[in-house]
Amino acid sequence: MIPAFGTAYQFQWNDLGDIELGRPNLGQALPVAVYRLAQYTMREVLAQRYGESAASEILRESGWIAGRELCINTLDVTQPFSAFLAELQAKLKELGIGVMRIEQANLDDLSFMITVSEDLDCSGLPVSGATICEYDEGFLAGILHAYTGKSFAVKEIDCWATGDRTCRFDIKPDTAAA
């Protein structure tokens, strides 16, 4: 997926501000609950105003921008794919986003099956029976777009919210967008 607006968005990495300057005492870290409080209340309002489907799509597109910006600003996109995946794994762990593992990676057709354990968005949530990590889907698609310049269809097939203990994402080139 690529949002309809593509890369023509206003957000810039600098918009995150100088956190060290702004939080000399409280610093960079905050409890996961606070992140989820923002994430899920925003989801609630989006769903109330625009409906569940539109809310999911908005979160997916937000995640796409976040993934793309994180990749461009913190990862080396010039290295070979395997090295890039290794750096991505390390970065997601370092930032506390999750523990990413690769179950399958076909570099010929750019299809992947990856898992994310201890996921920032969903691990520990009540089981609702439905996957909930649309933001992560967009996030991964955004990262891969920044690295390859291609559109990816990322589908979460297992989620903590469906009763699984790890999120599993099926990633394929987005033929619909091509």
Added chain:
Amino acid sequence: MNDSDRRYLAAATARIEQLLGARGAGPLRPEGLTGELQHFAEHFDALLETLTALRRLSIALANGDLAHEPPPGAHLLDPLKQLQSSLLHLTWQTQQVALGDLGQHVDFLGAFSDAFNQMIQALREKRVAEEKIRYLSEHDVLTGLHNRAFFEAELERLSTGSAYPVSLIIADLDGLKRINDELGHHVGDLLIQKAAQVIQSGLGSEGVLARLGGDEFAIILPEADQVAAAEIIARIRLNEAKVNRKDTVFTIAVSLGAGTAFASSALQQALRQADQAMYEDKARRKGLGGIDARR
């Protein structure tokens, strides 16, 4: 309890025995049981289906079939799915190691993690040792330049290449024997190192500089004609003069000569030409009083 109930309970008991005997046991899907037993039977079938899926996944994993896809929503399978996921990731990691990525680290498979990580560490150490051996086989220990073996391998490589014209420069450090005799080999070694620096600085990032042995150096300049070779010699001369102006006590003098090959068949001829030109340079400079009795 009616006959259907009794038949169902017998069949259900048989199913349990099948499971305990490590055999497959599919759902019974009974109909027409009395009240709560029908409700129980539906749940028992769900359990049988899950246990069947669990058995299939267990057998697949035991046989090393990591591609087996368990049905969704059967959470009794979660620990095995986690194991399957770990083994799939481990497979991918091992493939990366086979491709040369020794940055892989395992931290999710207990004692196996330690063994895997020890293996990676041993491979890292082996790689470092191999790189050191390769470096030593291609470099001169005293100067850090490439050595004769590398120079000859490069010439061999160029003989099958197409980077022509190729120019070769031979450089010979003057007065080394006298320095060794009068001041000792450790001072001679310093002179060789200084000469190597002067030549390398003059050469810059172009070409390949090697110490052939003793006081002799050689430069390979792919895609360089006589004019380009003369420019390099001029740069080395300039650098030599600059260094000698700074240090008037421990001066160096290098004789230089170049040869150019326009085809691979002329490489050895170009090498002889460079050697001859170097000797002519040495004789000429000696005649001019620029250098002492040398060699």
